[in-house]
Amino acid sequence: MSARFEPIRGGYVHLDIAGVAHRVYYEEAGAGIPLLCLHTAGAHSSQWRHLMCDPRVTDHFRVVAFDLPWHGKSAPPPGWQDQEYRLTGDGYVAAIVAVWNALGLDRPVVIGCSMGGRVVVRLALDHGPALRGVIGLEGSDRPSPWYDGSWLDRPEFARGDFCAALVSGLVAPQSPDVHRWETLWHYHQSGSDVFKGDMHFYRTDSEYSERSHQIDTSRCPVVLMTGEYDYSCTPEDTRATAARIPGAEAIVMEGLGHFPMSENPERFASYLLPVLERLRATDSRASLRSTGATRGRPDGG
Numbered sequence: 001m002s003a004r005f006e007p008i009r010g011g012y013v014h015l016d017i018a019g020v021a022h023r024v025y026y027e028e029a030g031a032g033i034p035l036l037c038l039h040t041a042g043a044h045s046s047q048w049r050h051l052m053c054d055p056r057v058t059d060h061f062r063v064v065a066f067d068l069p070w071h072g073k074s075a076p077p078p079g080w081q082d083q084e085y086r087l088t089g090d091g092y093v094a095a096i097v098a099v100w101n102a103l104g105l106d107r108p109v110v111i112g113c114s115m116g117g118r119v120v121v122r123l124a125l126d127h128g129p130a131l132r133g134v135i136g137l138e139g140s141d142r143p144s145p146w147y148d149g150s151w152l153d154r155p156e157f158a159r160g161d162f163c164a165a166l167v168s169g170l171v172a173p174q175s176p177d178v179h180r181w182e183t184l185w186h187y188h189q190s191g192s193d194v195f196k197g198d199m200h201f202y203r204t205d206s207e208y209s210e211r212s213h214q215i216d217t218s219r220c221p222v223v224l225m226t227g228e229y230d231y232s233c234t235p236e237d238t239r240a241t242a243a244r245i246p247g248a249e250a251i252v253m254e255g256l257g258h259f260p261m262s263e264n265p266e267r268f269a270s271y272l273l274p275v276l277e278r279l280r281a282t283d284s285r286a287s288l289r290s291t292g293a294t295r296g297r298p299d300g301g
Contacts, residue, residue: 008052015102018094025073030058036063038116042195043186044072050265066099070194085197089205093112113137115202128220133279136224138258140237141212143203160190170258172229183262218246223275225233227256
């Protein structure tokens, strides 16, 4: 078999996150509007590799995904051995903003899944004017009530294979085996107690339902997309969140579960591509209005 190269480029960026030095790994492909991708709890940026290899996306978007510190190829900060990893809402947002500034992403679209789909709500609240829009996959504005926190302290939860088994039921039954097992492998690779640390944010530090109505979707469009088989963030959770955000759009994806971008990339693309095209068209119209071109006068009058 002849060698085949993917268009993905990888590298490291040294930056400060909340005053602490970090070395963060990122990957990117394509050119155009920045599309910043956020992985799920306990996983890493490899979840987005199919999107980065899809020319229907990369012909128009600069797709960037990074490993949150403690995840994938991004190391914990110095002294990690003497601390417990716990992801907070403030720390998560600080990391995202630090990466997009360091990489020079001008008004990116941010797309995140699971905990990434939750944090985009806060990004739209706190940084909406600096964004072209947000896409929350398996996302809502409040923690899901089904989680029982008592099992977080069990020793098995520190193991990647246990975490993979825990999330395996969130993959839709229609998803091809090769993609199902690749998705679960990301959890097998997780560092000890990293998934548990992410659950701190996902379960206890990401309640935005009292403020989500304040999002101005005329400046930062909000699209929420959830797989019909997701019982972590159910379609009902997503619809309820969209109902609280004036102008937000909710899409239920048939035949998909909690990891749409990795468990069934082609089916996911059938839902995502029209959304990206609408955001691209909206951005083009906004650019024309800002220059006055829609009224045919270069001075904008």
